Amino acid sequence: MTDIADRPSTPDSDQPRASEPISTSSEWTFELIQQYDDEIAKCAAEFRLDTYPNQVEVISAEQMMDAYSSVGMPVGYHHWSFGKQFLSTSKGYQRGQMGLAYEIVINSNPCIAYLMEENTLPMQALVIAHACYGHNSFFKGNYLFRTWTDASAIIDYLVFARHYVAECEERYGVDAVEEILDSCHALMNYGVDRYKRPAPISAVEEQRRQQEREEYQQRRINDLWRTIPKPEGDDDAIKLKKRYPEDPQENILYFIEKNAPLLETWQREIVRIVRKLAQYFYPQRQTQVMNEGWATFWHYTLLHRMYDKGLVNEGFMLEFLQSHSAVIYQPPFNSPWYSGINPYTLGFSIFTDLRRICENPTDEDREWFPDIAGSDWLETLHFAMKNFKDESFIQQFLSPKVMRDLKLFSIENDDQEDHYLVTAIHDDPGYRPLREKLARQYNLSYREPNIQVWNVDVRGDRSLTLRHIPVDRVPLSEDTEEVLRHVHRLWGFDVHLESVDDGAVVEEFHCPPKTVDEQ
């Protein structure tokens, strides 16, 4: 456990301690939560944490399970998969496998965070510091969130989506809507623009535009399909070779929404809703280490600051530190509890070490981080929080010390070899390759197969061809054919998927599957 006395120094730490802690009991009341929040907010201001206004909602354990199962949407449309999530959450909770203390926070303005009524006061303070000041300032400051999401519009948009889906269920039946949603969910990770900046979502705008969209969109699609199949002439040969789309499209859902020949207007709207939500969650998927690391760093730092000010006592700190160390526990690779790198641990370690590098740089730090070593730590941390995502953050700031502390090492598993190979460890020759490998591990386009829309046979059978570019010969999983069935449902005509490695097709999938004769 971290020693209280050994904490890093904080601004004004020579300030005399206030005489009275806010409270000594671990029972919470609304007044106490308000007082703690006021004080935490003052500390956060000292560190220049810029946040959206907070909305703290006190809820019961059952409500927390509801919140868990709606995957971070305070208002969601109905779908069986959320029910499945709920069943497994409540089972885990009833068996005591899962604590519900941490932490659901919604990237919205105001920023919604949940406190569970069963928690003790120190836990409530921890969650407030973590969610309302840590995550909240990350949502407001990080460039991905600033670029891709509109915190002030998301709740309205979710309400719009819920109503729209419910209306469709009433009109077209639960089954028909469920089918479309199933198929969209299967492609949700392929419903984002990775590089283009989309218009931020806005419910008012959506509702206003939805009507006109309904009318004009269908017309547009009809036009596409009417105008393209011209009578074939010999001189069109070159034109025929031209693919549609001309460039591969990474946003498969967007392509389907705009081009699928048979979708009805309401189905297109549902594709759009899922796509918009995917876009909303996309920054979170790219910043898990940073976001959790940042929030953990700040709950740790803010509550220590409270202790310095004499606002909390030793008993409070002991309980808080116990939870804190559970959160950042990293089981080693050979532990039965190991399930990959704990993002809280990694992020917290990097931010903490970043502060150390600024405040107490060693020679190694000066060599590795010449621009940062000895700089203003708060400035540097804010800069890091604002301008990076997990991949680039690790590439930029993972220090040799953190690699040593976590005893990182990399293993290569090549299916053409009989042995695993240890490719790098936490030593001088290993630091750089290790850092690169870990950074790549958090690159979404490396974690998820690279699949794009390649071609539509607009003059022929209207079939859709997707193209997969494998990395290091890693094939697609056995789920692929199932996903293809979903693509087929949305597209309405044959769907093909080819894995093309180095210009050669190494694997093909078809829906409907090809018969033996066709192959």
Added chain:
Amino acid sequence: MGMTHIVDRRLNGKNKSAVNRERFLRRYRHHIKKAVSDAVQRRSITDIERGESVSIPSRDIDEPVFHHGQGGRREVVHPGNQEFLAGDSIAKPPGGGGQGQGDGQASPDGEGMDEFAFQITQEEFLDFLFDDLELPNLARKKLKDTEAFKYVRTGFTTQGVPAKLDVVRSLRGAHARRLGLAGARRKKIKELEAQLAALKSAPDDLDAAFSHKDQIEVLEAEIARLKANVRRIPFIDEIDLRYRQHQKHPQPATSAVMFCLMDVSGSMTQMHKDIAKRFFILLYLFLKKNYKKIDVVFIRHHTSAKEVDEEEFFYSRETGGTIVSSALKLMHKIIESRYSPSEWNIYAAQASDGDNWNDDSPVCSKILADHVLPLVQYYSYVEITPQDHQMLWYEYEKILERFPQSFAMQQIADAGEIYPVFRQLFERKAA
């Protein structure tokens, strides 16, 4: 600071996920129904009324997405190195290395499970058990229900027919009236009598001017007047009369009686009885979903029939032959004496191995057709035998032709067939 808004949401609905849970159960109803039907066969009868754990193969509920499969070359960074050095090679576990530490595609939930297990509640269990089943003739009974009235006492009224006169209530009223009217006078009489007694006992003054005589006369006259007054108060008056008041309340027929008829002759083994028992239990649970109050009557028979308790019904052994009609007669008698069809929904289930004294089978069919079936909502007959039918079955087939709405019959060969047969017997009849 004023930036933070703290809201107590604990009283808001906590079942936000109820619809999603219901959607999940709906989507996997086939799996759940199978689990429920397995459970019905597996469970002991006494604990049929609880929820059930349902397992669905994970692959059936997976939400497929594109992701990487096994194979190729991949490199993964892990924490907690102890003795490895760069360049070390580690033997792969035999069998392709499914769980080797080099395999980086761990699912976010930790290790994958082959089964997705969850609990359904007892309510849900029964819903799935009786899904698509419809209580026979419930619709017809409902029509009847609106005609079924019960007179409910709603206090007393001052007007009514002599038959409804409530004597106690009326006399009590009269008594109160008499007390009310006479009370003040009786009190006065008592006072006067006391004065009178005092005067009489005191020595009279001989001086006429001071004699008490006048006073005594006045007092005596007054007492006499008052007493006459009191006597004139009628013992019972018309306004004392109270009549019981009743109002017609439409009476929903929420009670049902279930007759269990079973052959316990020597040819019925414990296995037969066990199957019969499960069948009765299903019927009971089924009725329980639809009626508030259910009576169960157990009638067992060999050559003669007897009403018994549940224990004796299922577990005592008899020997000898079989006369089915004895049970039908007894059932008819019990209905007539205790279960008026105007108040009770009557259901009957008869279980037998099909054995009957041949001359008796036509008698059975006559009793059923003439006396029993007109009174009951539904009569189901299950014949527990893997063998060919005997006379009774063919007699009952004739009944089935005549009463297709209220009579059903099926054959069960082994325990696995109970549930399907039950469902056939009680399946929704097309409107």
